[in-house]
Amino acid sequence: MSAQQENRTAATHRVVILGAGYAGMAAAIQLAARTRKQRDTVQVTVVNAQERFTERMRLHMTATGRTLAAMSVPEMLEGTGARFVQGWVTAVDAAARTVRVDDDRVLPYDTLVYALGGVSDTSGVPGADDYAYTLSGVEDADLLAGRLETLSGGNGSGTVVVVGNGLTGIESAAEIAERYPHLDVVLLGGKEPGATMNGKAAAHVRAALDRLGVRVRSGVEVVKVLAGSVELAGGESIAADAVLWTGGTRVAPLAAAAGLEVDGRGRVVTDRALRSVSHPEVYAIGDAAAISQGYGVMHGTCQGGMPTGVHAALSIVRVLGGKEPKPFRFGYYHTPVSLGRGDAVVQFTRPDDSPRRICLVGKAAVRYKETVTASPWPTYGRMKKMPASGAFWPRGGRFTR
16 A cells, blocks of 8 residues: 555545435445535445345335335445445454454454344243244345245145234234235233324224224233244233234343443433433434434334434534534434324324324324325435535434334
8 A cells, every 4th residue: 555545544534324214325336426516525335235125114114025126225325426335243352343244354444333123022022033023124024924924725724823012013013904805913911902092093003904804812922932822921821823022122241242322222322412421422313313302212213213314414424613512402203103004193292202182093094194294215316416515404304114
């Protein structure tokens, strides 16, 4: 390497972004757009296990065999100046400021954006990891799709148990019941479906599930998953030909192993600018971050994930320019939930995510949801073309869960 090349390398600020989900891609494209005139001095690298972008909001559709458009992370990064590295992140050395990929590659960084997100948490119940399907990624959803297709063949009978009657569980149970009406779909959980919504929205959720033939069991706890059944607290057993686990998420242990300060769920604890409180050169965004707001710690949603990515990019640009980053502020706006292809509920919320009186149901909710949860590609495309000093973020957030 020549002396000129060595000086250029030494002067280059290396930003490594781990994870190319909604938050990670927002950070990468926004940062690349903001630093397009500084490509000789700012290098943006995105690391992700797959080239394909995962639309997590639509995995319940993939799980029922519906075909979604394949989206390429490298293709979306084209023209931005950001480079893509495909591989699994296996370690972060916060002291040395390096990331290990696939155990055989080491990437140094000056600034790290930690956006590895979360996966379904099957660790707390015996047998869930061995016998339950999840919606952690496209591959997992495809596995369930294959199983459902097998069950729907022949006489089309079989029982599918969905564990967890939160929003993902509701959407999944409705989608499966509509797509495979001859299957018996059972939705299990501690609370009533739609418990966080107002009365009208919750009633519509329950009516839709009843219309689709979903058997709802609330106030129950699954304590074990077996090859052909689930066991409830109290000893009751429910036969199951397939079990879908949607009861909570967990994050990778990489941040804790690296010595970053994490909360009880392993999420990186951040300051008001989304920097790690223990390592300020590390920004944490999306599901991987424990971000405090006035109403408490944000919960993982795409509605909040993409704004965290944008804010991290803006903060990095400010720091590179010798300025202090601004605090991140976020309030929730809505909770859209699909109930099959022809029905939905949109619960509008206060900034703290508590329900407002207003909601949409039926066809109006379907149209609204399809608008706000449409493909993120147009949004990322607008980010790529934006002026380096321009402001960008649609009012109220662009995406939901």
